Amino acid sequence: MVIDLGGGTVDITVHKVNQDGKLHEVYPPSGGPWGGTLVDEHIYNFLEDIFGRTVLEILKQESCTEMLDMVRTLELKKRQFKSTSDDEGKVNLTLPSSLFEIYQEENKTEDITDKLKRMYPKNEVTKKRGRLIIDEEIFSNMFEESIESLTDNIKAIFARPDMESINTLVLVGGYSECEILKTTIRETFRDKRVIIPEEAATAVVKGAVLFGHDQRVIDSRRSPCTYGVSIAVPFDPQRHPPMHKYKDMCEDVFKVFIQIGEKIKPGITQRTHSFNTSESSIYVEIYKSILEEPAFITDTGCEKLGVIDLRQLPGRATRVDIIMKFGDTELHVEAKEHGTENKVGAQFNFLR
Numbered sequence: 121m122v123i124d125l126g127g128g129t130v131d132i133t134v135h136k137v138n139q140d141g142k143l144h145e146v147y148p149p150s151g152g153p154w155g156g157t158l159v160d161e162h163i164y165n166f167l168e169d170i171f172g173r174t175v176l177e178i179l180k181q182e183s184c185t186e187m188l189d190m191v192r193t194l195e196l197k198k199r200q201f202k203s204t205s206d207d208e209g210k211v212n213l214t215l216p217s218s219l220f221e222i223y224q225e226e227n228k229t230e231d232i233t234d235k236l237k238r239m240y241p242k243n244e245v246t247k248k249r250g251r252l253i254i255d256e257e258i259f260s261n262m263f264e265e266s267i268e269s270l271t272d273n274i275k276a277i278f279a280r281p282d283m284e285s286i287n288t289l290v291l292v293g294g295y296s297e298c299e300i301l302k303t304t305i306r307e308t309f310r311d312k313r314v315i316i317p318e319e320a321a322t323a324v325v326k327g328a329v330l331f332g333h334d335q336r337v338i339d340s341r342r343s344p345c346t347y348g349v350s351i352a353v354p355f356d357p358q359r360h361p362p363m364h365k366y367k368d369m370c371e372d373v374f375k376v377f378i379q380i381g382e383k384i385k386p387g388i389t390q391r392t393h394s395f396n397t398s399e400s401s402i403y404v405e406i407y408k409s410i411l412e413e414p415a416f417i418t419d420t421g422c423e424k425l426g427v428i429d430l431r432q433l434p435g436r437a438t439r440v441d442i443i444m445k446f447g448d449t450e451l452h453v454e455a456k457e458h459g460t461e462n463k464v465g466a467q468f469n470f471l472r
């Protein structure tokens with residue numbers, strides 16, 4: 121299992137390494153917005169609770185350089201943070217002097233020391249000259265949401281019967297250099313081997329370059345979504361809800377070309393279906409879904425990727441073959457006039 125821990129997102133993939141070193145994807149890519157910036161958000165919320173949103177806004181507008189200094193300090197503190205796991209552990213945060221000055225101007229009745237005393241009666245956060253002295257536990261809480269979301273999602277993948285045999289976790293991306301994250305992962309998944317390469321942040325870039333040189337390293341993938349097109353079929357009152365009825369047809373039917381999790385051989389796997397066109401259907405609408413068997417394109421979890429305009433075909437096709445090719449990191453869709461070589465096509469990013 122490779123876990124790419126970035127700023128915005130965490131991306132998880134699972135591969136089987138073959139005897140010849142080639143990779144087979146065994147689980148479609150998954151992930152979520154629990155990257156390093158989620159920690160930043162918590163740090164900013166913490167400062168906002170103390171100083172107030174207005175004060176931070178004024179600092180940003182009146183003193184851009186000091187704001188940038190603060191951003192840099194916070195990034196540094198985030199990167200340096202290590203839990204010492206004793207009660208005495210503190211984080212010292214030096215903040216710009218104008219932050220305190222602006223606070224004073226905006227809050228004539230309560231100075232910052234009193235406010236901190238009120239918010240943190242056990243002195244979990246105090247002020248000493250231009251610094252906030254923060255209990256380690258409070259600071260480590262800032263990482264909690266991101267790390268918990270990550271471990272919960274990894275556990276959910278391990279819980280699947282076909283994923284039990286995963287024995288190695290490889291952590292890459294900048295956020296994988298975070299000490300408390302590394303420790304938590306190692307402790308939570310004691311029975312797995314955890315590998316964090318040196319310079320984990322640039323490992324992602326190296327991987328992209330290697331893949332660019334030889335795309336054959338990935339022998340098979342798993343479709344990250346279900347893909348298909350919207351079609352109309354003769355209306356059947358037994359199976360079709362009346363809301364999709366138009367004249368004697370049932371519209372918005374999700375015709376599945378490939379299902380989520382299906383095995384794909386890059387450059388080889390392709391699916392073709394033929395449809396009759398009528399005067400009115402000049403667009404082929406392409407959809408993706410996170411459902412295995414979506415019935416209608418209007419189901420929740422379905423999303424339109426784009427359209428192919430059949431008017432771009434030279435002839436007035438009465439029957440078209442829709443071909444989906446799962447080549448590389450993109451989904452290629454073609455509409456071909458049946459029985460001819462006349463085509464129009466489109467590409468969609470596969471990974472998003």
Ligand SMILES: Nc1ncnc2c1ncn2[C@@H]1O[C@H](COP(=O)(O)OP(=O)(O)OP(=O)(O)O)[C@@H](O)[C@H]1O
Pocket residue numbers: 125126127128129130155156157195198199200292293294295296297298299321
């Ligand atoms: N030692 C460290 N401790 C904690 N966080 C760190 C450390 N080093 C880097 N980060 C965090 O890693 C993140 C950046 O990682 P990376 O460069 O992999 O992201 P990215 O690839 O730009 O983002 P994405 O993959 O979401 O597009 C930032 O949030 C940064 O604060």
Ligand SMILES: [Mg+2]
Pocket residue numbers: 124125126127293324
């Ligand atoms: Mg990244």
